Amino acid sequence: MNLFTHVRGILIEILNNLSSKGVLPTDTDFSNITVEPPKDTRHGDMATNAAMVLSKLVATRPRELAQTISDSLAKVEIISSVDIAGPGFINISLSEVCWQNLLSSVLLAGKNFGRSNMGFSQKVNVEFVSANPTGPLHVGHTRGAVFGDALASLLSYSGFEVTREYYINDGGAQVDALARSIFLRYQEAFGRKVVFADGTYPGDYLIPIAIGLKEKVGESYLNKSEDEWLPELRDYAVDAMMDLIRSDLDLLGIKMDTFFSEKSLYGSGQIEAALGRLRENGLIYKGVLEPPKGKTTDDWEPREQTLFKSTEHGDDVDRPVLKSDGSWTYFAPDIAYHFDKLSRGFDRLIDIFGADHGGYVKRMKAAVSALSNGKVPLDIKLCQLVKLYQNGEPYKMSKRAGNFVMLRDLVKQVGPDVTRFVMLTRKNDAALDFDFQKVLEQSRENPVFYVQYAHARIKSVIRKAEELNIDIAEQALSEANLSSLTHASELSLIKKIAEWPRLVEVAARLYEPHRVAFYLFDLSSQLHAHWSKGSDDQSLRFLHADDLTITQSKIALACAVSIVISSGLAILGVEPAEKM
RNA sequence: GGCCCCGUGGCUCAACUGGAUAGAGCAGCCCCCUCCUAAGGGGCAGGUUAUAGGUUCGAAUCCUAUCGGGGUCGCCA
Known part of the structure; x- marks a missing residue:
């Protein structure tokens, strides 16, 4: 459940009430009234701009209208305090019980916490990668591949029916060039000397393809003219390239639903x-x-x-x-x-x-608008370049020298999880620096390890709790007595968890999966901070061998954090670490 | 030159699409392991959000102009 939309619902009800009393005009548009977490947590748990947005309509001062609204809000059971601040913000704090109950419902929902039906099962087509079938994928393709896949997951998590699609550019002259290049390698496989002219592909990856061709057709092409072998070889070439590309995508865990041939x-x-x-x-x-x-x-x-x-x-x-x-x-x-x-x-x-x-x-966009009479929106997201670095030094790639870094080499070197997470730590329209060394560093500077470490720490204490005979099933934890979770550090962890459904909605609406990565970093940061507080204040530790009821409530909190971290990582396509 | 994207502490980036005193990490200085994973945490310092106007209760965010960086520009896909 999303507490923010819940409270917004309560607020709108109050506003409707004010409309019917004549305080507000009837049929007022409430759509740009928000209930959001305030930047500064000292301002309470939630803030609404209602009074400032509406005051124009009724010609009263915002703070005055805010008073009227907050009088009603203060009567709501889950709301513990309401105050008016600044130009007319209404700050709302919720009761401890409300937060403890939220934790229960998170555990009950398990990995479904944060899923929504925001998409109303609308059918969405996400087309991405769509690299020319002339060779394996390189780093330049990787960002688009990861971004598209994560966006697709994000949308499907938000209730859209998503199709992942790849457009194969197999219609143009470049396929002829590819076929000719393979033919050169094919001749080479028979010991002939060949020359790669401009416009052909001299890459080594064609050698095994040509050997495969040799095994398939024997010598039969050697003495034929080009117009005899070219049509057949085109299909063979594209198939071979698409096999390469599919296996590259596999390395990143990307599965397309549709490959569409030009x-x-x-x-x-x-x-x-x-x-x-x-x-x-x-x-x-x-x-x-x-x-x-x-x-x-x-x-x-x-x-x-x-x-x-x-x-x-x-x-x-x-x-x-x-x-x-x-x-x-x-x-x-x-x-x-x-x-x-x-x-x-x-x-x-x-x-x-x-x-x-x-x-x-x-x-x-013009074409889609014209073809659909403006009914179907086409959104195009551009991924900026990735600049590679090796120990802080720019890593130069040259197509001519053939030292292009291939996706498979990148993934082999740093692993799929690091590749994916790092590619998603920047807005899609900002250029990204990717340093082979830094991404493998095991420190706070490396967000992947930082998040994974938080998850591993939680899993570690959950394992220990199990040894104390705590029932760690989500169902059991959701029914635990959570009333002992009253420390500010614990409550703020719960509050961070409560933001998850809202964060997902915003990210899905804006097509911005990077927000998930940043959120996970924040959540992990709070977890680490909370963990360290356990050194000074024993009561904040998760395990209390002498009090299993308390332990169970703390484990409930830990478990909820791990649920959100793994849900978030799942959207990014990253495997959560159990141990490190 | 036209169009698109970007410009935020010394460096790398956030900022919930218009909200409150612009937040993190790195680098610098100081502090915390007899204790659930220190691969961690706490603190200090660092800013006129490129510049100049405008829109309004309120601007890093929207509009206009200027400066700087990148991309792109009629039969290459």
């Missing part, structure tokens, strides 16, 4: 159908674009093109859908792909792009 859109009439839909709405026309403003226009020539009128839907310029040779631009199958997503009945679409694709955001 190629499948060609020759099936789907691109024509999508563009047909736009044409019906009068959004396809032939015209000449203006040259880009201010940019050097040496090679610019006015040219008539088939254009999508994306400016009708918020884009800056209209976008071409046909090349001069009559084939589609990249954008055309992308429109068709999103049209396909719409036809599959999703209520909202989310695309995760690298920041270098920021220029496509407006046109893609």
